[in-house]
Amino acid sequence: MSDDDPMNITAGSSGSIDDRKNAAIRYVFFSCAFVTVLTTLGIILVLVQGSIEFFQHVSIVEYLTETEWSPVISPHSYGVLPLVWGTLVITIGSALIAIPVGTATAIYLSEYADPQVRKTVKPTLEILAGIPTIVYGFFALSFITPLIQRFYPETGTFNAAAGAIVVGIMIIPMVSSLSEDAMSAVPDDLRNAAYGLGATKFEVSTSVVVPASLSGVIASYILALSRAIGETMAVTLAAGMHPQITVDPLEPIQTMTAYMVQIGISDVSVGSIGYQSLFAVGLTLFVMTLSMNLLSLWIKSRYREEYQ
Amino acid sequence: MSTGNPFAEGTEDIARKRLIGRAFVAICFASTLVGIVALVALIADVLVESWGWVTWEFLTYPPSQVIENFLPGGRGAGIYPALVGSIFLIALTAVFTVFLGVGAAVYLEEYASENRLTSFIEANIANLAGVPSIVYGLLGLAIFVRSVQLGSSLIAGALTLTLLILPIVIVSTQEALRSVPDSQRQAAYGVGATQWQVIRDVVLPRALPGIMTGTILSLSRAIGETAPILMVGAATSLFVAPDGLTAPFSAMPMMIFEWASRPDPEFQHVAAAGIVVLLTILLLMNAVAILIRNRYDPRS
Numbered sequence: 001m002s003d004d005d006p007m008n009i010t011a012g013s014s015g016s017i018d019d020r021k022n023a024a025i026r027y028v029f030f031s032c033a034f035v036t037v038l039t040t041l042g043i044i045l046v047l048v049q050g051s052i053e054f055f056q057h058v059s060i061v062e063y064l065t066e067t068e069w070s071p072v073i074s075p076h077s078y079g080v081l082p083l084v085w086g087t088l089v090i091t092i093g094s095a096l097i098a099i100p101v102g103t104a105t106a107i108y109l110s111e112y113a114d115p116q117v118r119k120t121v122k123p124t125l126e127i128l129a130g131i132p133t134i135v136y137g138f139f140a141l142s143f144i145t146p147l148i149q150r151f152y153p154e155t156g157t158f159n160a161a162a163g164a165i166v167v168g169i170m171i172i173p174m175v176s177s178l179s180e181d182a183m184s185a186v187p188d189d190l191r192n193a194a195y196g197l198g199a200t201k202f203e204v205s206t207s208v209v210v211p212a213s214l215s216g217v218i219a220s221y222i223l224a225l226s227r228a229i230g231e232t233m234a235v236t237l238a239a240g241m242h243p244q245i246t247v248d249p250l251e252p253i254q255t256m257t258a259y260m261v262q263i264g265i266s267d268v269s270v271g272s273i274g275y276q277s278l279f280a281v282g283l284t285l286f287v288m289t290l291s292m293n294l295l296s297l298w299i300k301s302r303y304r305e306e307y308q
Numbered sequence: 309m310s311t312g313n314p315f316a317e318g319t320e321d322i323a324r325k326r327l328i329g330r331a332f333v334a335i336c337f338a339s340t341l342v343g344i345v346a347l348v349a350l351i352a353d354v355l356v357e358s359w360g361w362v363t364w365e366f367l368t369y370p371p372s373q374v375i376e377n378f379l380p381g382g383r384g385a386g387i388y389p390a391l392v393g394s395i396f397l398i399a400l401t402a403v404f405t406v407f408l409g410v411g412a413a414v415y416l417e418e419y420a421s422e423n424r425l426t427s428f429i430e431a432n433i434a435n436l437a438g439v440p441s442i443v444y445g446l447l448g449l450a451i452f453v454r455s456v457q458l459g460s461s462l463i464a465g466a467l468t469l470t471l472l473i474l475p476i477v478i479v480s481t482q483e484a485l486r487s488v489p490d491s492q493r494q495a496a497y498g499v500g501a502t503q504w505q506v507i508r509d510v511v512l513p514r515a516l517p518g519i520m521t522g523t524i525l526s527l528s529r530a531i532g533e534t535a536p537i538l539m540v541g542a543a544t545s546l547f548v549a550p551d552g553l554t555a556p557f558s559a560m561p562m563m564i565f566e567w568a569s570r571p572d573p574e575f576q577h578v579a580a581a582g583i584v585v586l587l588t589i590l591l592l593m594n595a596v597a598i599l600i601r602n603r604y605d606p607r608s
Contacts, residue, residue: 037429
């Protein structure tokens, strides 16, 4: 070992065997990190290539404007809107559950709960996020749908409401944990200043803590919605495989992800239009979730409140 | 009114404010209960539906199309090929992710200088963590199954799951590496160690518990994933456990999906029994991870 500063070993330095060995090792580690870049490139390449093949048979205008989706069974129709609609119904429905419940939970844990309670409740809720989504699908079929049928007996086995409810439950901890982190980061000085002005605890929570942590809270909403858009197994089992544009939550629908499952379990031959449609729908899904994730990152960095 | 006190008492009286405050706490508390009640309902539902169906035969026999075979006194039917398939799948995924995940994290934490390439790689990892798992399934299908021609094999499934959990493993490993104090690295350099020796003999041993905890937790996510292995082509009608890297495979979440989508209501019990086995394994993996963390984490 020479008397070089060891923190400055670089790939370019030559000389002793040690140096060359270190450069080789560094290269191996870099290759591991580069796998993640290749993964992204691979995803984009695979989706775009499959989509190009698909759009050689189907016009993009038809894909984006037609309101019937039936790529495998004739009469063929290639309008993706029913699938996008299905995904939107699930996403909005689950947001209606997870956002109010998750935010109120975060306020309770951050502002009202005893620290000991918070230490138990927060990880308990996070269990919800760790349960495999296939289990939520089963839960929808065996518990939520029968529950809905008790009030609306005409509801079928597959319905959008059950899908939205289980996905909503699944993403509660994303909203509650990330929002709670943001709320806990608001310094006590701000709370005390408001108390000094005569604010009640309710006013401190809603007019000081929530606005001060808003960027983190909104970022958690978007991440949760992005997860709901990409959610697959629970909505496949709960909401069915019937692509249609309907506002009735008790009707079956099909999301983009559920369509991909349907093709995945059927014997569609490689090169057929059904196989190619997988990649067109996959690309649509990827673009939607990617833009949500980027938006969340942007909001977080753009509107971040820095407190010491 | 820019200098006015927004909280000054207006026409509202104290009693009314108190009432609003109480109602608000009640709403927030009730919301907290929603998540907990849902969790309890989910677990209770699975346990009730599976009651009496998780038998020794269920663990040791291949699946069957006939519901009677699952019942006590039947010929015996169960989840065995999928159980073994899942364990093989996770073991293989563990080997790949530990190698790639630790390697990538060591590069980012110990070698990489703060330049554009590094921040691009880190931003890319953050984005990959948000890609839906079914998209990884498409990647696996197009690359591993078709282009590399591994077919719908165990190794194609494991490679797909590896890419899926790699971002999480890298981030948790980075945290573990960061928790090793710099003074320890400097001390090793001071006695003449090379950078590789510092990483191998000082940083990695000290970060190992954290790395293991993060990796096991990520693997417990992989074992419950259905969508990626479904796209890769995991089978639902295998009667034997996979016997090689390129053998077709079945996995527990895939079997549960198959059983849960059967119209015959009796198969719901079989699906529930499969879920109990899957959740038990998940619980064991999480317990091991927490045990390692509590035992070796200097902060706890």
